[in-house]
Amino acid sequence: MVLATQPVVAGLTLPARFQPGMWEIIGAATPDAGRRLPAYSWGTAADGVHVTDFSGSRSRLASEIEAETVPRQVVVSPFFVDFAVRAVVGVVDCHRDFEHLRYRASPRSADLFPEA
Numbered sequence: 001m002v003l004a005t006q007p008v009v010a011g012l013t014l015p016a017r018f019q020p021g022m023w024e025i026i027g028a029a030t031p032d033a034g035r036r037l038p039a040y041s042w043g044t045a046a047d048g049v050h051v052t053d054f055s056g057s058r059s060r061l062a063s064e065i066e067a068e069t070v071p072r073q074v075v076v077s078p079f080f081v082d083f084a085v086r087a088v089v090g091v092v093d094c095h096r097d098f099e100h101l102r103y104r105a106s107p108r109s110a111d112l113f114p115e116a
Contacts, residue, residue, distance in 0.1 A: 007036065007103040009084050017078040039112045040073035041066065053109035070107050 017023060037054035041062055049067035052059040062070060084098040 008088050009081065009101050010036075010038075010103040011076040011081050011084075011101045012040075012074065013076050013078045013081050015078070017082055037109045039070050039107050039109045041070040042073055051107075051112055053113045055109075058113045066107070066112070070112070076101065 039051050039053055041049055041051050043049045043062075045067070049062040050059050051062045051066050051070050052073070080098075081101060083092060084101040086092045087094045087098050
């Protein structure tokens with residue numbers, strides 16, 4: 001099952017490519033909110049680095065370790081994500097600009113903001 005595999009490309013993006021006819025739908029499933037939704041960081045050392053959950057509804061000051069390990073929140077063009085996926089499967093040439101979209105395990109929202 002595809003949902004049981006490790007992601008290859010990951011990035012926070014906008015819904016522009018999720019329009020009818022843009023991508024072929026190969027299946028549907030109820031998402032598991034705790035499975036992969038990352039936490040993000042924002043702010044500066046001078047003003048205080050914060051961590052926030054995926055939805056942006058919960059935020060707090062980051063610990064020193066979190067400030068170094070939780071990725072910054074960056075929105076990527078959906079067209080760039082599309083090209084990165086095409087590069088992974090060999091439809092277009094790989095480019096080093098796609099490397100930041102390769103999936104890397106990072107702290108999850110569910111780990112940093114457990115349900116109270």
